Amino acid sequence: PESARVLPGEGLAVGGVPLGEVAERHGTPVYVVDEAEVRERCRTYLRAFPNADVVYAAKAFLCRAMAHWVQEEGLGLDVCSAGELELAVTTGFPPDRIVLHGNAKSPEDLDAALRLRVGRIVIDSSSEVPRLAAAVPSGSRQKVLVRVVPGIAAGGHAHVRTGTDDQKFGLSIADGSAQHAIARVLEQPRLELVGLHCHLGSQITAVKPYLAAVRRMVGLLARVRDSHGVTLEQLDLGGGHGICYRPGEPEMDIGVLARKVYAELAESCAAAGLPVPRLTVEPGRAIAGPAGVALYRVLVVKRTAGTTFVAVDGGMSDNPRPALYGVRYAPRLAGRESTARPALVTVVGRHCEAGDVLAADVPLPSDIRPGDLLAVPAAGAYHVSMASGYNMVGRPPVVAVDGGRVRLLVRRESLADIRNRDVGL
Ligand code: LLP
Numbered sequence: 001p002e003s004a005r006v007l008p009g010e011g012l013a014v015g016g017v018p019l020g021e022v023a024e025r026h027g028t029p030v031y032v033v034d035e036a037e038v039r040e041r042c043r044t045y046l047r048a049f050p051n052a053d054v055v056y057a058a059k060a061f062l063c064r065a066m067a068h069w070v071q072e073e074g075l076g077l078d079v080c081s082a083g084e085l086e087l088a089v090t091t092g093f094p095p096d097r098i099v100l101h102g103n104a105k106s107p108e109d110l111d112a113a114l115r116l117r118v119g120r121i122v123i124d125s126s127s128e129v130p131r132l133a134a135a136v137p138s139g140s141r142q143k144v145l146v147r148v149v150p151g152i153a154a155g156g157h158a159h160v161r162t163g164t165d166d167q168k169f170g171l172s173i174a175d176g177s178a179q180h181a182i183a184r185v186l187e188q189p190r191l192e193l194v195g196l197h198c199h200l201g202s203q204i205t206a207v208k209p210y211l212a213a214v215r216r217m218v219g220l221l222a223r224v225r226d227s228h229g230v231t232l233e234q235l236d237l238g239g240g241h242g243i244c245y246r247p248g249e250p251e252m253d254i255g256v257l258a259r260k261v262y263a264e265l266a267e268s269c270a271a272a273g274l275p276v277p278r279l280t281v282e283p284g285r286a287i288a289g290p291a292g293v294a295l296y297r298v299l300v301v302k303r304t305a306g307t308t309f310v311a312v313d314g315g316m317s318d319n320p321r322p323a324l325y326g327v328r329y330a331p332r333l334a335g336r337e338s339t340a341r342p343a344l345v346t347v348v349g350r351h352c353e354a355g356d357v358l359a360a361d362v363p364l365p366s367d368i369r370p371g372d373l374l375a376v377p378a379a380g381a382y383h384v385s386m387a388s389g390y391n392m393v394g395r396p397p398v399v400a401v402d403g404g405r406v407r408l409l410v411r412r413e414s415l416a417d418i419r420n421r422d423v424g425l
Helices: 017-025 035-048 064-073 084-088 107-115 130-136 178-184 209-230 254-272 287-292 321-325 414-422
Strands: 028-034 052-057 076-079 096-098 121-123 142-149 191-199 232-236 278-281 291-302 310-311 330-333 342-348 357-365 373-376 399-400 405-410
Touching: 017 291, 017 330, 017 373, 017 399, 017 405, 028 035, 028 232, 028 287, 028 373, 035 052, 035 064, 035 287, 052 287, 064 076, 064 084, 064 321, 064 405, 076 084, 084 107, 096 107, 096 209, 096 330, 130 178, 130 191, 142 178, 178 191, 178 209, 191 209, 191 278, 191 342, 254 278, 278 342, 278 414, 287 291, 321 357, 330 357, 357 373
Parallel strands: 028 399, 052 076, 052 278, 076 096, 096 121, 121 142, 142 191, 191 232, 232 278, 310 342
Antiparallel strands: 028 291, 291 310, 291 373, 330 373, 342 357, 399 405
16 A cells, blocks of 8 residues: 555665665654655645645644645645744745634734735634634735534544534534624624635545535535525635555545545535535645655664563654554564564654553564664654654654655754753753
8 A cells, every 4th residue: 555655675765765874864763755755645636626725734744845845736735823834934835825724823823824914714713703803904804714513523533533513623513603603704894704614533534424524514505695695615625534554454545535525515516506616625644644754773672571672762752643542553674674574563662651652563573673773654744743852852853755865854853952942040
């Protein structure tokens, strides 16, 4: 499958660069991003969703190069903080292709979005309506969408399900709060309601929940027309398209998803007597995830009565996902070939707690030893962007590989960086 990016028989190379060489030049742990893979994934979306806005969810992974690649490919950008926004615009990302999200946007987030004139702001709560309207400079109008909770359960883990009622995101159809907020937005002369948004959750591999979302959202578009005489032009279906982390796992087929979504949209709109709205999709993981590999060096191999622990030089500070969501990875030996028979080992990190497990009971060559390199495929999304400073272990660098060349995108957090933020005493 696609996410098994580290291929055997090629000296374990990504983007034409052997991983051993990356480790040699940039140290470990290090995150390796395959630029061509990112670009190809952007193109897959644009081909599958013609006449739609494909908006990359920056929270999955953002650096200046990434912003530049997705911009060049013609995508928009979903940001959820002044930080993501600031970084994107410094690369020259056109603000009108940026969408601001957030269930609790800070004054700084809203100020930055209005100052930089982002294309769309997604309203997530009723109280945000007057607050945003008051912040829009007189004489201008801000395009907004209202984030709707359609009441649909989907997603790879409870922590990433956002389509069900009674949760912190969006405004529910079931309790009428979506309808109420829409009415409030329509009363505000400085807000221009251009459409509705929903995001079901993340790591979804089935198409059906998206079709259910289309039906509910079109139902709501029809109600808005009936109650207010307004035909909204945009429908943003969020992201959430799942990838595979281990060979053999299911993943979302973007082409199939797009075909079925367009068909459902056409049918639902025809039934409701509505024109077909312009679609937006907001993939994050499916663009960045399979394009990234985490590369670690083995520091310790410890054989206990029951388990062989392979401890690497990173862990839950650069990848909290196994601890948070129970995600299972398939690490591979990199940097050398081994003909030793595989044995089940548990790959752990260097952090000071027993829950710092990167991959439990995975097969690796039985001759694995300190100094070896381990590559973790499908590490491009929600790793670097969720990295923490736990145990004051500096956050790892990010390098891009492309056509046999490797270049540094984000440098390693140094001891000096860690020291310099601390200004007390
Ligand atoms: N749009 C909105 C409004 C979102 O909140 C998200 C993700 C996306 C789009 C992109 O979803 P994606 O296509 O990447 O699934 N940290 C978790 C994932 C959290 C997703 C948050 N929102 C993880 O590591 O699995």
